[in-house]
Amino acid sequence: MSKALKNLVHGEWLTPASPDIHDIPDPAAPDTLVATVKYTTPDEVRDAVKAAADAFPAWRDTPVVQRCRILFQIKDILEQRAEDLARLLVTENGKTLAEARGDVRRGIEVVEFAAGAPHLAKGEFLEDIASRIDGYIYREPLGVVAGACPFNFPAMVPMWMFPVAVALGNTFVLKPSERCPATATALGELFTLGGLPPGVLNIVHGARETFEALVTAPQVAAVSFVGSTAAAKSVFLLASSQNKRVQSLGGAKNYLLVMPDADLENTVSAVISSTFGCAGERCMASSVLVPVGPAASIVDKVVKAASALTLGHGLDPSTTMGPVISAAHKKRVIDYIDLGLVEGASLLLDGRAVTVESHPRGFFVGPTVFDHVTPGMRIAREEIFGPVLSVMRARDLDEAVSFANASDYGNGASIFTSSGGAAREFRRSIQCGMIGINAGVPAPMAFFGFGGHKQSLFGDLRVQGTDSVEFYTRKKSVIERWFGFGPTGSTWAK
Numbered sequence: 001m002s003k004a005l006k007n008l009v010h011g012e013w014l015t016p017a018s019p020d021i022h023d024i025p026d027p028a029a030p031d032t033l034v035a036t037v038k039y040t041t042p043d044e045v046r047d048a049v050k051a052a053a054d055a056f057p058a059w060r061d062t063p064v065v066q067r068c069r070i071l072f073q074i075k076d077i078l079e080q081r082a083e084d085l086a087r088l089l090v091t092e093n094g095k096t097l098a099e100a101r102g103d104v105r106r107g108i109e110v111v112e113f114a115a116g117a118p119h120l121a122k123g124e125f126l127e128d129i130a131s132r133i134d135g136y137i138y139r140e141p142l143g144v145v146a147g148a149c150p151f152n153f154p155a156m157v158p159m160w161m162f163p164v165a166v167a168l169g170n171t172f173v174l175k176p177s178e179r180c181p182a183t184a185t186a187l188g189e190l191f192t193l194g195g196l197p198p199g200v201l202n203i204v205h206g207a208r209e210t211f212e213a214l215v216t217a218p219q220v221a222a223v224s225f226v227g228s229t230a231a232a233k234s235v236f237l238l239a240s241s242q243n244k245r246v247q248s249l250g251g252a253k254n255y256l257l258v259m260p261d262a263d264l265e266n267t268v269s270a271v272i273s274s275t276f277g278c279a280g281e282r283c284m285a286s287s288v289l290v291p292v293g294p295a296a297s298i299v300d301k302v303v304k305a306a307s308a309l310t311l312g313h314g315l316d317p318s319t320t321m322g323p324v325i326s327a328a329h330k331k332r333v334i335d336y337i338d339l340g341l342v343e344g345a346s347l348l349l350d351g352r353a354v355t356v357e358s359h360p361r362g363f364f365v366g367p368t369v370f371d372h373v374t375p376g377m378r379i380a381r382e383e384i385f386g387p388v389l390s391v392m393r394a395r396d397l398d399e400a401v402s403f404a405n406a407s408d409y410g411n412g413a414s415i416f417t418s419s420g421g422a423a424r425e426f427r428r429s430i431q432c433g434m435i436g437i438n439a440g441v442p443a444p445m446a447f448f449g450f451g452g453h454k455q456s457l458f459g460d461l462r463v464q465g466t467d468s469v470e471f472y473t474r475k476k477s478v479i480e481r482w483f484g485f486g487p488t489g490s491t492w493a494k
């Protein structure tokens with residue numbers, strides 16, 4: 001029986017009052033319901049924000065080492081329950097089990113990073129900035145932070161946000177993706193079990209309206225958002241208009257350049273996992289392959305390797321590629337494949353009519369490869385977010401970089417080469433935030449910031465790493481002078 005998900009407010013699990021129930025189907029087997037969810041009304045959002053605001057003073061006053069001890073307990077619980085989380089994640093999102101384990105692992109790594117808050121949050125002190133006057137800077141938490149997440153990393157993206165926020169003394173209200181809310185709810189249960197006091201982490205389910213009510217709640221001081229560019233821009237403008245601190249990560253269109261001197265065998269396997277891993281639903285997925293000159297010989301090899309992928313349910317060990325998230329998203333991806341044909345690209349591998357015998361109703365799209373894609377085509381410019389690769393052949397490195405730099409997005413890009421000079425030139429001239437050199441998915445680890453340039457990030461600070469410490473704290477500087485002791489005044493001893 002599917003689980004009716006509840007909100008977490010002040011440590012209690014509450015069912016939203018709305019009469020409307022939204023189904024969360026298994027994307028590989030849509031007749032199986034994983035969960036149901038109701039969307040939170042503005043009044044209920046206010047209650048959750050109040051719970052977070054009420055919890056803030058005591059949590060802020062809790063010594064940072066005590067907060068982190070709780071995170072260590074939570075980290076242990078997450079390790080014990082990682083496999084359950086990964087299996088749940090497969091059923092609501094459609095990833096393979098290996099991909100889901102990676103999603104959970106990346107989230108746990110952020111908890112590990114956050115547990116270093118005593119060191120990360122230290123300030124600066126300089127004695128005698130003038131005669132017997134000291135200067136120092138220290139960090140304090142912001143208060144209540146709100147976060148909203150996309151469907152594609154149901155464990156990692158929520159954990160990009162609240163572990164660091166709460167380690168640094170903030171309280172948090174999370175709005176999970178309305179399409180994959182079960183994993184985030186399970187995280188709420190585990191963080192509560194690990195000892196987070198009531199109100200420190202709250203969860204409200206819903207869609208755009210719920211999050212807008214959160215962003216505009218007066219006690220919310222800062223907003224962390226990850227999703228499509230249209231939504232990221234809208235959230236950024238809404239939060240900024242209220243003078244709230246905001247980091248808003250958007251969509252992507254990632255280019256993968258292959259030089260003639262690349263190690264082709266390793267490059268093919270990197271292209272396959274970057275493009276078709278997570279069914280292409282990764283903000284770091286490569287979606288445009290740019291072979292330079294004779295490197296175009298890679299195209300046939302990529303098509304052959306992509307054809308060998310096995311579609312199926314993520315819990316089936318033989319599956320190497322799962323479904324996309326929904327029927328609507330499947331239609332959107334297929335519409336883009338139709339569009340590529342209309343635009344005149346050559347369809348080398350067509351995933352539109354794929355069938356999966358064991359799961360005939362699943363939202364599957366097979367691996368798809370277009371060749372001879374040109375810069376003006378929409379399939380070269382727009383985010384498809386599915387297992388579709390566009391090949392754009394380039395004459396030289398400069399032309400290949402110019403294709404990538406013409407993109408409105410600037411999340412990630414990679415080069416495959418055995419030339420240090422080419423790699424260095426690429427690194428310097430490519431306009432994006434996360435760069436791979438002989439690496440297909442250059443996603444930074446938890447202790448480095450994660451975020452792009454251009455339309456892929458609105459705001460200055462990335463998630464994870466020291467940027468996240470900057471984001472979840474604000475600084476106070478103090479000039480301190482004491483009269484009395486020392487050469488300038490009297491002391492008790494005198």
Ligand code: NAD
Nearest residue numbers: 149150151177207208211227228231234249250251252283
């Ligand atoms: P989405 O934009 O549809 O939804 C993301 C979240 O935003 C959800 O919680 C949704 O309820 C909420 N939302 C949607 N529109 C909103 C609005 N106008 N105002 C406020 N909230 C709104 O994205 P999705 O389809 O769930 O996720 C896929 C997208 O996320 C892709 O574009 C992908 O590239 C992007 N993404 C980016 C990163 C990154 O690091 N840059 C990471 C993961 C996913």
